[in-house]
Amino acid sequence: MSEQVSQLIDSLRAKAERGELLYIGENVVRVDSLEKVLGNPVYTADLIPRGTVYAKLFHSAVPHGVIRGMDLGGAKAHPGVLGVLTSRDIPGLNESSAVLPDRQLFADPVVRSTADILGAVIAESSPAAADAAAKIRVEYDPLPAIFDPLEALKPDAVKIHPKGNIARQMKIRKGDVEEGFSKSDIILEKTYRTQFQDATPLEPEMGLAIPEDGGVRVIGSMQSPHHTQAAVAKVLKLPPQKVRVIQAVTGGAFGPKSDETPYDVCSTAALAAVKYRRPVFCGLDREDSMVMHTKRHPFVITHKTGVSKDGTLIADESKIVGDTGAYASLGVFVIVRATFHTVGAYEVPNVKADSFLVYTDNTYTGSLRGFGGPQAIFAIESQMEELARRLGMDPLEFRMRNMLVPGKRNATSALMDESCGLPQCLEKVVASSGYREKAARYRNQTGSVRRGLGLALLMHGNSLGPEGNDYGAVHIEVLSDGSVSVGSGLTEYGTGAISGMMQVASSILGVPLSRFKLERPDTSKHRESGPTVASRVVVIGGNASKQAAEKLREKLLPLAAEMLKARVDDVALADGIAFDRRKPSQTLTWDSLVTEAYRRGISLKEDGFFMAPPAPWDQEVGQGTPYVQYTWGALVTEVEVDMETGYYKVVGVHVAYDVGKAVNPGGVLGQIYGGTVQGLGYAMMEELLHKDGAVVNPNLGDYYIPTSMDIPAEFKAFIVEVPGPLGPFGAKIIAEPPIVLPGPAVRNAVLNATGVSVDDLPVTSEKVLMGMKLMQAPRQS
Amino acid sequence: MTKRVITLNVNGTEHPVQVDAPDRLIDVLRDQLGTKSVKEGCSTGDCGICAVLVDGRLVNSCLMLAAQCDGRRVLTLEGLLNDPSMKRLQGTFMANNAAQCGFCTPAMLMASWDLARHSSDPSPEEIKVAISGILCRCTGYYQIIDSVREGCRGGER
Numbered sequence: 048m049s050e051q052v053s054q055l056i057d058s059l060r061a062k063a064e065r066g067e068l069l070y071i072g073e074n075v076v077r078v079d080s081l082e083k084v085l086g087n088p089v090y091t092a093d094l095i096p097r098g099t100v101y102a103k104l105f106h107s108a109v110p111h112g113v114i115r116g117m118d119l120g121g122a123k124a125h126p127g128v129l130g131v132l133t134s135r136d137i138p139g140l141n142e143s144s145a146v147l148p149d150r151q152l153f154a155d156p157v158v159r160s161t162a163d164i165l166g167a168v169i170a171e172s173s174p175a176a177a178d179a180a181a182k183i184r185v186e187y188d189p190l191p192a193i194f195d196p197l198e199a200l201k202p203d204a205v206k207i208h209p210k211g212n213i214a215r216q217m218k219i220r221k222g223d224v225e226e227g228f229s230k231s232d233i234i235l236e237k238t239y240r241t242q243f244q245d246a247t248p249l250e251p252e253m254g255l256a257i258p259e260d261g262g263v264r265v266i267g268s269m270q271s272p273h274h275t276q277a278a279v280a281k282v283l284k285l286p287p288q289k290v291r292v293i294q295a296v297t298g299g300a301f302g303p304k305s306d307e308t309p310y311d312v313c314s315t316a317a318l319a320a321v322k323y324r325r326p327v328f329c330g331l332d333r334e335d336s337m338v339m340h341t342k343r344h345p346f347v348i349t350h351k352t353g354v355s356k357d358g359t360l361i362a363d364e365s366k367i368v369g370d371t372g373a374y375a376s377l378g379v380f381v382i383v384r385a386t387f388h389t390v391g392a393y394e395v396p397n398v399k400a401d402s403f404l405v406y407t408d409n410t411y412t413g414s415l416r417g418f419g420g421p422q423a424i425f426a427i428e429s430q431m432e433e434l435a436r437r438l439g440m441d442p443l444e445f446r447m448r449n450m451l452v453p454g455k456r457n458a459t460s461a462l463m464d465e466s467c468g469l470p471q472c473l474e475k476v477v478a479s480s481g482y483r484e485k486a487a488r489y490r491n492q493t494g495s496v497r498r499g500l501g502l503a504l505l506m507h508g509n510s511l512g513p514e515g516n517d518y519g520a521v522h523i524e525v526l527s528d529g530s531v532s533v534g535s536g537l538t539e540y541g542t543g544a545i546s547g548m549m550q551v552a553s554s555i556l557g558v559p560l561s562r563f564k565l566e567r568p569d570t571s572k573h574r575e576s577g578p579t580v581a582s583r584v585v586v587i588g589g590n591a592s593k594q595a596a597e598k599l600r601e602k603l604l605p606l607a608a609e610m611l612k613a614r615v616d617d618v619a620l621a622d623g624i625a626f627d628r629r630k631p632s633q634t635l636t637w638d639s640l641v642t643e644a645y646r647r648g649i650s651l652k653e654d655g656f657f658m659a660p661p662a663p664w665d666q667e668v669g670q671g672t673p674y675v676q677y678t679w680g681a682l683v684t685e686v687e688v689d690m691e692t693g694y695y696k697v698v699g700v701h702v703a704y705d706v707g708k709a710v711n712p713g714g715v716l717g718q719i720y721g722g723t724v725q726g727l728g729y730a731m732m733e734e735l736l737h738k739d740g741a742v743v744n745p746n747l748g749d750y751y752i753p754t755s756m757d758i759p760a761e762f763k764a765f766i767v768e769v770p771g772p773l774g775p776f777g778a779k780i781i782a783e784p785p786i787v788l789p790g791p792a793v794r795n796a797v798l799n800a801t802g803v804s805v806d807d808l809p810v811t812s813e814k815v816l817m818g819m820k821l822m823q824a825p826r827q828s
Numbered sequence: 829m830t831k832r833v834i835t836l837n838v839n840g841t842e843h844p845v846q847v848d849a850p851d852r853l854i855d856v857l858r859d860q861l862g863t864k865s866v867k868e869g870c871s872t873g874d875c876g877i878c879a880v881l882v883d884g885r886l887v888n889s890c891l892m893l894a895a896q897c898d899g900r901r902v903l904t905l906e907g908l909l910n911d912p913s914m915k916r917l918q919g920t921f922m923a924n925n926a927a928q929c930g931f932c933t934p935a936m937l938m939a940s941w942d943l944a945r946h947s948s949d950p951s952p953e954e955i956k957v958a959i960s961g962i963l964c965r966c967t968g969y970y971q972i973i974d975s976v977r978e979g980c981r982g983g984e985r
Binding site (some may be wrong): 074076077079080081082083084085086087088090092093246247248249250251296297298299300301332333540541542543713714716717720721722723724725746747748752753754755756758762 | 862864865867868869870871872873874875877904905906909918921922923924925927928929930931932933934937955956957959960962963964965966967968969970971972973
């Protein structure tokens with residue numbers, strides 16, 4: 048036995064004795080890293096075959112109206128044009144909707160927003176399709192339009208859909224808020240507003256369809272291929288098995304690619320592919336993507352909060368209104384998640400919340416990283432800061448007095464157990480930022496440049512909760528060369544979660560991840576696994592992956608025992624070898640074990656399936672336990688403000704998340720850095736503007752997202768590990784949560800530096816300056 | 829429109845290509861010459877993920893006409909796959925989780941390689957400036973900056 052193997056076994060045995068897991072918690076290189084640094088042609092637009100034609104979608108020019116006529120003549124006569132598709136060309140159902148059947152693929156006859164797609168020009172080249180689309184003339188009979196969700200809620204408002212303007216309504220009822228208010232020393236009522244945010248994955252939505260076998264093969268950039276398959280089949284009036292959907296490597300997603308736009312581009316490409324018997328590419332350019340895909344909902348949230356003199360929260364009543372634009376999309380679940388998080392990471396004995404997802408004639412909103420969390424937590428964390436100021440209490444002490452710890456109950460009365468790691472997160476960021484010392488020092492600043500600290504705490508319910516059945520299926524096959532092939536209906540789109548899910552199997556089988564291969568998610572090969580959303584891949588898919596790997600191990604251990612002449616219980620699989628724990632000199636390579644299994648005809652293919660336990664929620668009563676576990680977090684930001692101009696920058700970020708168990712710490716940090724910076728964009732600069740229902744800034748020159756020059760010089764991230772009951776090895780979710788806290792933390796830091804409360808995101812320098820001017824202005828008597 | 833034949837030197841090989849006046853460099857690179865590492869993210873010069881080197885200068889290939897590149901040397905990631913400095917950067921990008929969705933990665937690598945030619949130990953500030961024309965929506969840039977620093981130093985942490 049070589050020195051190396053002997054050392055390896057020593058270290059593995061030591062790990063086993065310490066109860067540590069192989070590979071879990073190690074910075075493992077992702078399975079998809081190599082193809083990315085090589086620049087391999089793996090994205091949808093890289094896969095366009097010769098002979099492909101191009102589809103260009105065209106959309107409504109008015110926010111609300113009835114189409115009176117469409118002049119397609121100019122477009123059809125344009126050189127290189129094969130034809131123009133409209134609702135008349137749809138053989139099946141003219142529908143492209145995720146949950147409520149409220150949205151057509153090609154709007155006809157009513158348009159409800161400028162994002163409504165009317166049809167597509169099909170041409171030999173992409174420029175020809177775009178030039179032809181510009182020649183289409185549409186006449187509308189305009190209808191009155193509503194752009195303010197509060198207006199849309201009024202009883203006499205114009206109905207945007209026949210059933211009215213409320214797409215979803217929800218409530219929480221805990222205790223008695225009226226009684227709570229009567230016992231309160233201070234009652235504060237304030238309204239907070241948030242803006243449209245664009246997700247801006249660097250690759251916009253793309254779909255490529257190739258006609259085959261009486262059906263169609265669709266390759267696209269998306270989060271949920273099986274849902275896309277169902278959507279395309281419905282439009283084409285084909286049995287689902289005639290629509291084969293393959294997820295290409297996807298260049299960022301952040302939510303909209305789990306929503307309805309992938310259906311739009313894939314259905315359009317598939318329609319044209321079947322009609323013209325040609326491969327068809329329907330890829331959105333940046334402008335079309337920013338107009339047509341779902342954005343983050345603007346919310347209007349009013350909190351009325353009662354607190355006692357000693358700083359104990361007694362009651363909170365909130366009204367939450369989300370602007371879903373013209374269509375509900377996944378917004379019906381966004382409003383649910385926002386409502387569950389209405390009082391955030393605090394115990395409030397009396398809670399009353401009423402929420403409304405409201406139709407307007409704005410472009411529609413839906414799934415976006417954080418999924419209602421950023422809006423809800425912005426409101427409650429802003430409210431907490433305002434309450435602390437009115438109490439004359441330090442905002443940290445006020446939060447510590449009321450925050451959730453084991454034994455306390457959240458808004459829905461769910462009991463927090465020992466897996467609540469919020470206090471540990473807060474401790475980390477308070478120490479790292481030097482919060483107490485700095486907060487005292489910054490209290491009485493007089494200079495023209497001032498600093499401030501802002502604090503925010505996070506509770507983030509894991510996985511789907513009451514949004515639907517929460518399951519995942521993973522298939523693992525050990526190939527004859529010893530490599531391990533993993534397939535699932537769950538998808539990778541950048542986070543590295545699929546690698547984390549595979550790392551779980553790698554740990555169980557004792558085979559390094561470098562021997563693993565990811566199969567491209569393919570509806571003809573892989574089981575439907577629900578949507579790839581809610582950061583649930585490592586937690587839900589990880590459990591399925593663990594199960595499949597354990598089944599394989601059960602097959603391989605007896606074989607290894609026989610080959611090693613050892614007892615089954617004594618055989619360990621570790622780092623590509625099998626060995627006898629009692630006689631570590633007895634080893635066997637993974638490859639020879641696999642070869643022997645193949646020689647004997649032992650099948651090395653297994654499926655794993657995991658379904659999360661039900662999350663009981665009583666929507667009539669407004670109480671329950673909607674999530675099985677939570678991710679916890681705390682953030683301190685430090686800002687520096689120029690008191691003359693209102694210009695400010697974030698100079699420091701200190702952040703900690705309780706992720707239960709960091710399967711791949713480098714990947715976890717990647718989510719924390721990336722989500723926080725995207726959240727800083729939301730906090731400071733990002734706002735997709737509408738004028739009369741049309742998007743004003745659908746391009747990256749006018750819609751700013753953070754560049755490398757915008758990131759804070761100091762960024763300290765901490766991983767806290769308090770195991771949760773749901774994920775493999777105690778893992779909790781992490782991809783979404785980091786986008787949530789920067790909004791309120793930046794807002795609170797600016798408030799503490801300047802005295803200016805900015806209650807509507809983003810916190811721009813203009814708003815800060817305006818606030819300072821108003822404070823200085825002599826009061827009118 | 830009449831097509832014209834121009835000569836592009838792409839990754840060290842001369843290619844005669846037929847172009848129309850409005851043809852963009854990115855389209856010729858991707859569609860005619862197959863260098864698919866060049867990505868399109870905005871078509872307006874704002875995101876930078878189509879960055880290539882033309883005569884040693886980093887440019888957005890969506891804003892440059894192919895005809896402007898007649899007789900000039902164009903370098904894409906495909907042309908640097910055997911370059912030692914690029915290999916070091918690819919290694920540090922992999923080790924530091926600097927590629928998430930990967931769509932900006934080729935452009936980030938080109939900008940980093942360009943920086944590495946001029947600096948063997950750039951400061952974080954210099955790196956931020958060097959990659960400032962390229963947007964990344966996934967990483968928040970920190971792991972990219974670490975990777976560039978280590979890669980420029982010859983792979984040392």
